[in-house]
Amino acid sequence: MLNRITLLSFAAAALAHDEHHQSLLTGPLQSLWYHTLPGDGGTQADSVFAGIATFGRLPYQPCLSYREATYDIAFIGAPFDTGTSYRPGARFGPSGIRQGSRRLNLYGGYNVPLATNPFDSWATIIDCGDIPVTSYDNTLALKQIEEGHFNILNRAPKTDADKSGPSKHGKTLPRVITLGGDHTVTLPLLRSINQAYGPISVVHFDSHLDTWRPKVFGGSSSEVASLNHGTYFYHAAMEGLLRNDSNIHAGIRSTISGPSDYENDGYCGFQIVKAREIDTIGTEGIIKKIIDRVGTTNPVYLSLDIDTLDPAFAPATGTPETGGWSTRELRTILRGLGDLNLVAADIVEVAPAYDTNAEHTTIAAADALYEIMTLMVRKGPLSLSMDDAMPGDL
Known part of the structure; x- marks a missing residue:
């Protein structure tokens, strides 16, 4: 009884x-x-150490199988790492980042520098789980990521669904933040974004250019080999996914094959901010360069490779490079991008197996996404009035 x-x-x-x-x-x-x-x-x-880990302990909805789920901002995982050239393990990035995000809402979630609480605002934000990705066929895996992402992106948002927005069909769409995965996943994500917005302006935080021609990076022996985490932007440029002359790298510092790499990078439509420039122009100078290059009206996609950070702050990544920014510097720079029209973002190359017991990398990744999420919330619903809409948007 x-x-x-x-x-x-x-x-x-x-x-x-x-x-x-x-x-x-x-x-x-x-x-x-x-x-x-x-x-x-x-x-x-619940205690922050209890329960199932979602990003920032957000509500979970299996969005890919539950079409009725509605949201303004959605987190989705892309557990893929068979495009990496050095250390694999980023397939565990989504789960690692979620684990590192457990404490984000411990004291209520209020972002003091940005004076915004993304967890208590106009926005409905959920964690949609992960896109099912095969580990046996790269071509199929990237197609799965593209289709899964577009499934999440191409829905009416919870807020202002009936208002015009910056998509190429004049609709207001939800924002989507993707947890990678190695950086190859950005190509299928940009393909998805292109269906919704057309060519997009990209802000790319990384220590590497990732615009290498396949014959330089990874070989061109096969179509599959030519597409990896160092060539995806080259392919994106060739496919017309990027908005010319409004894309920028920030944090670059790796060795290259020669000066021709920079020439090809320009051909792909990028400007470069090197990591060492922070010593002369500071975080404010870097913020200004990014905003001046990208503008404040174009829809913007933000891609953040965790190796932007120095390995002292984020050791758990596939291709670490010394001489990077600190976590404090990166978060300051991200906070300065509030005027950008961010429509989507990703964070990639988090490989938890190489992290410390203190979870340095996964916590840093989660905190960077917290800043990006806050920017999106602070900007307001992703809708434009008829008067504010840019020519060609409607």
């Missing part, structure tokens, strides 16, 4: 929790998870 009563109590508690959880999905405190305690115990929030 006692066991039966105990089971009934827990069943009632679970039902109450589910009902409360559903209300939280549409309420302001969408990142908090509460349990109804038996008896007169009231409710209690």
Whole structure:
């Protein structure tokens, strides 16, 4: 009898929790998870070390199989790493970043420098889980990522779905933040973005150019070999996915095959901000260069390779390069990009197997995404009035 009563109590508690959880999905405190305690115990929030890890403890919805899920900002994982050239392991990046994000909402989630709480705002933000990605066929895997991302992107947002927006069909779409994965995943993501927005302006944080011609990086012995985490921007440029002369790299510092690499990079439509420039122009100078290059009206895609950070701050990455920025410097630069019209973003090359026990890299990655998410929330709904719409948008 006692066991039966105990089971009934827990069943009632679970039902109450589910009902409360559903209300939280549409309420302001969408990142908090509460349990109804038996008896007169009231409710209690989970400890940050308990429960299933979603990004920032956001509500989880299996968006790919649940078409009715609605959101303004969605996180989606792309666990792929068979395009890497040195250390594999970024297929575990999505789960590692989620683990590193557990404490983001510990004290309420308020971003002090940006004076915004992304967890308690106008925006409905959820974690959609991961795109199913095969590890046996790169061509199929990249197609899965493209189709999965577009499935999440090409929906009516929770807010302002009936208003005109910056997409090429004049619609307002939700914003999507992708957890990689090695940097190859940015190509299928840009293909998805191109379906929605056309050629896009890109802000690319990295220690490497990633615009190498296939014969220089990875060989051109096969079509599959030619596409990897060092050539995806070359392919993106050749496919017309990039908006010419409004793309920029920031944090570049790796060795190259020769000066011709820079010439080819320019051909792909990029300007370069080297990591060492922070010593002379500071974070404000880097912010200014990015905004001047990209502008504040074009739709912008932000791609962040965690190796932008120095290995002292983020050792768990596929191709680490010394001489990078600190976590504080990167977060300051990201906060300065609030005027950009960010429509989507990714973070890549997080390989948790090489991290410290203190989770340096995964925490740094989660905190960088927290800044990006805050920028999106602070900017407001991704809709434009008819007067503000750019020519060709509608």
